[in-house]
Amino acid sequence: MSDLPTGPVPDRLRRWELYAEVPLLLASLLFLAGYALFVLTDHDARLWRDLGLTLVCATWALFVVDYGVRLHLSGLGPRFVPTHGLDTVVLLLPLLRPLRVVRLYTAVQTRRDRPRLSLYARVMAYAGVTAVLLGFSAALAVYQQERGAPGTSIRTFGDSAWWACTTLTTVGYGDAVPVTPVGRIIAAGLMACGLALLGAVTGSFSSWLLQVFRREDEKEPPGDV
Structure with missing residues (x-):
């Protein structure tokens, strides 16, 4: 994690969000594509369903990492959860x-x-x-x-x-x-x-x-x- 931004906590958080914006956008699209593959593929096509499920789990893991990093950089500790309610809901329900x-x-x-x-x-x-x-x-x-x-x-x-x-x-x-x-x-x-x-x-x-x-x-x- 040596590439994490340095400086005051709010500035570090803003810089992290700036760096992560595009990767998270791509991850969101991959999550949606994986979920669509899992739902729309016939039950007999286990290979494609497993691929969709893998995409869903992998991108969800990225969302969890991003949430954890922003929680740490915010310096708010547990207060980050209620003060960033939308982020918390989106983490639990990535389709949102x-x-x-x-x-x-x-x-x-x-x-x-x-x-x-x-x-x-x-x-x-x-x-x-x-x-x-x-x-x-x-x-x-x-x-x-x-x-x-x-x-x-x-x-x-x-x-x-x-x-x-x-x-x-x-x-x-x-x-x-x-x-x-x-x-x-x-x-x-x-x-x-x-x-x-x-x-x-x-x-x-x-x-x-x-x-x-x-x-x-x-x-x-x-x-x-």
């Missing part, structure tokens, strides 16, 4: 890693003194990508729970993907609904996440429009009274 986009939205809101329009656009773009990844993750999780369940209306992954789309967009046609307890818990979480992502996109877009209109008003000469 797309929710880390909330940090970007918070960064936008705290830059009121010097707003950057490009940052608003980034938040909207990241929120859109997050919605796709989160919907795909939820579709996989629900399909894993619902397939073969008595009385289920989600019999294929296509049914599960359609359900995820209608849930994320808060449309909720009701033609495909989970019937298992775990499936319904996932559905409730996806509903909450859908509202949060929708709020992040609409909030950022509204703030961006206000900045544009304010700048246009400042350019116009005062009108005659």
Whole structure:
């Protein structure tokens, strides 16, 4: 661990997060790919299912290491767990890693003194990508729970993907609904996440429009009274 950043604890933590951002992004994609391989592959194809499970376990181990390093560099000790609740939840449920986009939205809101329009656009773009990844993750999780369940209306992954789309967009046609307890818990979480992502996109877009209109008003000469 000789390559760990040195200096004050907060600076070391920020530098570690900067270094780990891209590797963790790739690990998240590998985790999702491994989970999809494990869920969508036929039970008879044990080689592919084992490969998917190996990817899931290996990337999850990376998330645990990252969490431990950040806990150490923060200098907070056990207080790191409650003060970084989102990180803790994401560690326990890696399929929720797309929710880390909330940090970007918070960064936008705290830059009121010097707003950057490009940052608003980034938040909207990241929120859109997050919605796709989160919907795909939820579709996989629900399909894993619902397939073969008595009385289920989600019999294929296509049914599960359609359900995820209608849930994320808060449309909720009701033609495909989970019937298992775990499936319904996932559905409730996806509903909450859908509202949060929708709020992040609409909030950022509204703030961006206000900045544009304010700048246009400042350019116009005062009108005659």
